[in-house]
Amino acid sequence: MTDTGQDWTERYRRAVMNTFGTPQRVLVRGEGAYVWDADGARYLDLLGGIAVNALGHAHPALVQAVTEQLGAVGHVSNFFTTPAHVRLAERLLEIVTPGGAPDGSRVFLANSGTEANEAAFKLVRRHGDGTRPRVLALEGAFHGRTMGALALTHKAAYREPFAPLPGGVEFLPFGDVAALADAMDDDVAALVLEPIQGEAGVRPLPAGYLAAARRLTADHGALLVLDEVQTGMGRTGTWMAHHGIVDPDGGGTSPVVPDVVTLAKSLGGGMPIGAAIALGGRAGGLLGPGQHGTTFGGNPVSAAAALAVIETIERDGLLHHAAVTGKALADALAGVPGVRTVRGSGLLLAAELEAPVAKEAAAALLDAGFIVNPVAPDALRVAPPLILTQEQAATLVDALPAALATAGLRTPPGAGRAEETP
Structure with missing residues (x-):
């Protein structure tokens, strides 16, 4: 019988130092900009291991390079x-x-x-x-x-x-x-x-x-x-x-x-x-x-x-892609009611919220299949793989209003604006 996410979490608590708190999910595989947990749920990885997974998960070029080098x-x-x-x-x-x-x-x-x-x-x-x-x-x-x-x-x-x-x-x-x-x-x-x-x-x-x-x-x-x-x-x-x-x-x-x-x-x-x-x-x-x-x-x-x-x-022209996709995502996030402003550049962004509900909003987004980071009480950080498509990014924008509502931000004063690095 395959261990569930809860099983793995209990094993984690017994074996691993508590320097990171309780894991939010137990991830078992990834492909492109998506990851799957031990219970089979899929998530759009908009944090990328905190700005680490530049090529997403299981990218063929990375797998080949590591395999060939380890074999040598x-x-x-x-x-x-x-x-x-x-x-x-x-x-x-x-x-x-x-x-x-x-x-x-x-x-x-x-x-x-x-x-x-x-x-x-x-x-x-x-x-x-x-x-x-x-x-x-x-x-x-x-x-x-x-x-x-x-x-x-x-x-x-x-x-x-x-x-x-x-x-x-x-x-x-x-x-x-x-x-x-x-x-x-x-x-x-x-x-x-x-x-x-x-x-x-x-x-x-x-x-x-x-x-x-x-x-x-x-x-x-x-x-x-x-x-x-x-x-x-x-x-x-x-x-x-x-x-x-x-x-x-x-x-x-x-x-x-x-x-x-x-x-x-x-x-x-x-x-x-x-x-x-x-x-x-x-x-x-x-x-x-x-x-x-x-x-x-x-x-x-x-x-x-x-x-x-x-x-x-x-x-693959990912510098230009990151700039264009990031600008589109920033502009779209800035138009979501409850977002005061969007900070950052390219695919390192934070949506500043009208209220300090980032932790609750991130939890709601996780339940909906999106990994983001409440980097501040009133800010959600995204640092996805550079291969993220605009279509994938748009699904976050579509999901955010419901997550903000779940977090208690139901009647926000208005939309925000994007602020990029000069």
């Missing part, structure tokens, strides 16, 4: 390398900034976004070299849960149980250029930013902020570190979210070029991988032999998966 060599120690490791690093240098990364740029491959941010934090400390003790981050920031990444994360509930954390990190008001200018000085090692704060409710940086951050960090010799773990790899309709943000003082055509970019999530399409990319010789040469490492970083199976993701995004 699955792991080597970091005393050696593999062609997949080298090819992926080369490809990341090609796409991390338009026209390719400058000479001297280098890639460190890790296993997750948290580990990529840990590597970036160590780059920052090496750059500080004892004379630049301060690191700046923003209120609302989320960069991971290991000790270094947690030090850069703002939310007190995440930080306080594990104090003391690595010191020197200061949090500035979100999007406040004047506050950034006041805080910046020659004793700052780095400024760490997310182009769109995903865990804070999908909050894009205000227009002009990133360009001002680049100028201020350059003027004071600090590194500009962009955490693109959630926003990178086509999620917003460009390879990196910051590619769509230009410097208005630079003629409106030149994207901001940071010193360090961190990636994970969509990079592996479901396989565990992260990357810290140092752009240019100043940042690229900061870490030497013995100063950082990881047993599984650069694993050839995960690297092969990431290469398949990049190749499929290019071959």
